[in-house]
Amino acid sequence: MTTTATAPDLMVTPATRNRRAGRPARLGPLLRRLTGDEKHAPSAHSTLDVLWVLYDRILRVSPETADSPDRDRFLLSKGHGPAAYYAVLAAKGFFPEDWLDDLAGPESRLGHHPDRTLVPGVEIGTGSLGHGLGLGVGTALGLRAQGLDLPRVYVLLGDAELDEGSNHEAIAYAGATGLATISAIVIDNQSASHGWPGGIASRFTVHGWTAHTVDGRNHDAIETALTSRRPDRPHVVVAVVEPKE
Amino acid sequence: MRDTFTETATALLDDDPRTALVLADISASSFAPAAGRHPDRVLNVGIREQLMVGVAGGLALTGLRPIVHSYATFAVDRVYEQLKLDLDHQGVGAVVVSVGASYDGSSMGRTHMSPGDVALLDTLTDWTVHVPGHPDEVPALLRAAANHDDRVYLRLSTATNDLPRPAAGRLMVVHRGTVGAPLVLAVGPMLDPVLHAVTGLDVTVAYTHTPRPFDAAGLRELVGTPSPAAPAVVLVEPYLAGTSSAEVSGALAGVPHRLLALGVGRTDLRRYGSPADHARWHGLDAPGLRRSISAFLD
Numbered sequence: 001m002t003t004t005a006t007a008p009d010l011m012v013t014p015a016t017r018n019r020r021a022g023r024p025a026r027l028g029p030l031l032r033r034l035t036g037d038e039k040h041a042p043s044a045h046s047t048l049d050v051l052w053v054l055y056d057r058i059l060r061v062s063p064e065t066a067d068s069p070d071r072d073r074f075l076l077s078k079g080h081g082p083a084a085y086y087a088v089l090a091a092k093g094f095f096p097e098d099w100l101d102d103l104a105g106p107e108s109r110l111g112h113h114p115d116r117t118l119v120p121g122v123e124i125g126t127g128s129l130g131h132g133l134g135l136g137v138g139t140a141l142g143l144r145a146q147g148l149d150l151p152r153v154y155v156l157l158g159d160a161e162l163d164e165g166s167n168h169e170a171i172a173y174a175g176a177t178g179l180a181t182i183s184a185i186v187i188d189n190q191s192a193s194h195g196w197p198g199g200i201a202s203r204f205t206v207h208g209w210t211a212h213t214v215d216g217r218n219h220d221a222i223e224t225a226l227t228s229r230r231p232d233r234p235h236v237v238v239a240v241v242e243p244k245e
Numbered sequence: 246m247r248d249t250f251t252e253t254a255t256a257l258l259d260d261d262p263r264t265a266l267v268l269a270d271i272s273a274s275s276f277a278p279a280a281g282r283h284p285d286r287v288l289n290v291g292i293r294e295q296l297m298v299g300v301a302g303g304l305a306l307t308g309l310r311p312i313v314h315s316y317a318t319f320a321v322d323r324v325y326e327q328l329k330l331d332l333d334h335q336g337v338g339a340v341v342v343s344v345g346a347s348y349d350g351s352s353m354g355r356t357h358m359s360p361g362d363v364a365l366l367d368t369l370t371d372w373t374v375h376v377p378g379h380p381d382e383v384p385a386l387l388r389a390a391a392n393h394d395d396r397v398y399l400r401l402s403t404a405t406n407d408l409p410r411p412a413a414g415r416l417m418v419v420h421r422g423t424v425g426a427p428l429v430l431a432v433g434p435m436l437d438p439v440l441h442a443v444t445g446l447d448v449t450v451a452y453t454h455t456p457r458p459f460d461a462a463g464l465r466e467l468v469g470t471p472s473p474a475a476p477a478v479v480l481v482e483p484y485l486a487g488t489s490s491a492e493v494s495g496a497l498a499g500v501p502h503r504l505l506a507l508g509v510g511r512t513d514l515r516r517y518g519s520p521a522d523h524a525r526w527h528g529l530d531a532p533g534l535r536r537s538i539s540a541f542l543d
Contacts, residue, residue: 069308117336123306125334128326134296135331138267138303138311145265145285145309166327169293176291 022219023052030087033100034110043217045084046189046241047156053222054154054185055088063093066121072151073139075124077132078158078187079113086110086119094121130164132157133184137170140182153182154226159200160192168203174234175207183226184209184236187216191244204236216241246401247272247344249380253387254312254342255279258286263310264391269297271315271344298324301339302331310340310391316350317343317359317400325365333370338396340387346376346402347484347509348523351516360509363456363484366398367491373397374457376433376483381409382454398457402483404434404520413453416463420450427477427542428467432456432489435481435529442534446542448479456482456489461496468500475501479538482508483529505541507534 028042042048054074055061061071076085083103090097095109102108109118113127124135136155143151157167174182186200196203201211212225216239229235251272257264258279265286266276273280273289280287286309290296294315301311313320320343321328332339343362350357366372373395375386383401390397410417416430420440427448431439436452443450451467453460468476478497482488486508493504509527516526524530528537 115334125330128330130295131299131327131330134299134327135303135306135335137296138300139306140303141285141288141300142265142304142307142309145304146307148307166295166299169290169296170299173290173293173296 022056023049024091027052027087027091030090030097030100031083033097034083034086034103043242045081046158046187046216046244047078047081048084048088049217049219049241050156050185050187050222050239051084051088053219053226055092057219057223058226059154060151061121063120066094069146069148070150073123073136073153075126075132075136075139075153075155076114076122077124077126077136077155078129078161079126079132080129082110082112082114085114089119089121092121095119129158129161130166133167133170136182136184137174137179140174140179144181151181154185155182156185156187159186159188159190159196162186162196162200162203163192163194171204171209172207175204175209178208178232179234180230180232182234183229184234185226186236186238188238188240189242189244200238201236204234209234209236211236211238213238213240215239246377246380246383246403246405249383250314250342250387250399250401251275253384254314257312257388257391258283261310261391262286263308264312265304265309266312266314267297267301267304269294269315269319271319294319294324295327298327298339299331302327302335302337305332305337305339305394306335310394312340312342312391314342314344316345316357317362318345318357321362321365321398322359328366329369332396338394340390340397340399342387342399342401344401346400346404348527349403349520351518351520351523354517355513355515360485362400363398363482364488366457367488369396371396372457373455374400375455376400376402377454378406378433378436378452379409380405382411382413385411386454400433400484402434404483404524406434406437410436410452410454414455415460416451416453416467418449418467419452420448422447422449425469425474425476427479429479429481429538430464430489430493432482435483438524438529438531438534439481441531442538446538448538448542456492459489459492459496461492464493464496465500468497468502475503477503477542478505479541480504480506480508481529481534482506485509485511503541505537507537
């Protein structure tokens with residue numbers, strides 16, 4: 001793995017923190033309302049723990065501030081399999097929980113890919129992979145141009161999504177220009193067909209990003225990794241979870 | 246037109262803090278002075294067109310008014326999905342300003358040609374398309390586009406008419422034939438070749454620099470009450486032949502008419518040469534237009 005003194009890829013191991021609490025029990029029933037799946041545990045959703053940590057501990061956004069110019073932006077680039085995203089948004093009150101009962105129905109606002117114009121709290125509509133990071137870079141630049149220094153832009157991607165070349169345009173540009181108000185989170189469930197020899201973090205650090213690789217189920221480790229960043233560089237957290245079944 | 250665009254966009258960046266320019270290296274040197282004054286709003290992402298449009302979408306999501314600029318083939322063809330998803334699907338807009346219309350870049354070959362840009366935008370939602378026929382038509386179009394949040398395509402060309410007609414946002418009669426005379430619609434820089442081509446013919450020539458939204462009401466008005474013979478309409482566009490045929494058909498639904506749609510052919514000619522050469526090869530110079538129009542009206 002490419003690691004330099006100025007762009008470290010720090011492995012924050014589960015052992016660095018020991019608290020694993022935090023994901024509320026009600027997320028399970030919310031997910032079951034969406035999927036009708038009684039068999040799999042909530043942890044079958046690769047993004048669930050990262051999403052919960054973001055909305056519970058990191059993001060400065062709430063249903064009341066969902067349209068505030070000063071809010072943090074969370075952009076779900078990996079728009080497929082958004083059940084965990086919907087469950088977390090419902091749990092946080094962005095929309096009524098009964099919206100979860102008719103996923104992708106003809107009158108439903110919730111589909112198998114989210115549409116920002118239909119769902120409160122959803123910043124971008126995604127599904128086709130490789131669009132979120134470019135939109136996130138533009139969002140960070142737009143906030144900066146308007147003097148909005150407080151908001152941070154978080155973009156969640158998947159390891160297989162990184163196959164799309166458009167991501168690498170955004171990674172290179174954000175790194176080269178030191179766009180320090182953007183954080184990427186890559187959920188790594190080892191689903192990329194040809195893998196990422198040398199690791200995922202190195203794809204970012206070679207362009208000047210700082211990177212942390214963490215246990216994508218350990219809430220404290222995720223929080224620490226998201227907040228341990230430098231003020232002059234974009235930041236990525238690679239959240240490793242179980243390999244995709 | 247390109248210089249006029251540079252001057253107007255530079256002034257807009259000075260005057261309106263909501264505007265931002267996103268480049269992918271093309272024209273970056275021309276905008277160096279503006280970039281010096283507005284480093285946060287003149288953004289050159291390098292040779293990364295997907296990112297160029299993605300950034301524009303992100304800027305628009307924060308309330309800015311992005312202007313995106315490159316060769317047509319890079320600003321439309323190459324980034325079709327970004328236009329579709331990063332702008333249309335997000336419910337935001339941008340002003341996309343292209344150079345290298347159709348075969349303006351003929352000496353560089355097919356890789357730098359884009360006759361299909363307007364047809365591609367026709368598959369998307371609510372794009373206004375401006376095809377100015379003279380540099381003096383450009384400033385007002387760009388300033389108006391910068392003043393709202395909708396999706397606008399401004400297609401600049403090295404081909405120009407002798408006279409500007411800034412008021413031609415809707416179909417404007419430039420030459421009037423007798424009542425019931427065939428109607429020739431010329432878009433952007435096709436007007437002068439059309440006027441030369443129809444010299445001595447009894448036709449009405451109407452011009453617009455804004456083919457989208459198409460002036461359906463204006464067309465119906467020009468066609469008027471059909472005479473016993475079905476009226477003849479000739480469409481002359483500087484991009485893919487037939488691009489506006491569906492618009493004409495829609496405008497004249499229920500009105501018997503005949504339509505000849507002229508424009509750039511689909512075939513990759515695999516030839517270099519000048520834009521004038523390509524106009525001739527596609528039958529879009531005055532003699533070629535004359536032949537096609539005369540054969541149709543005979």
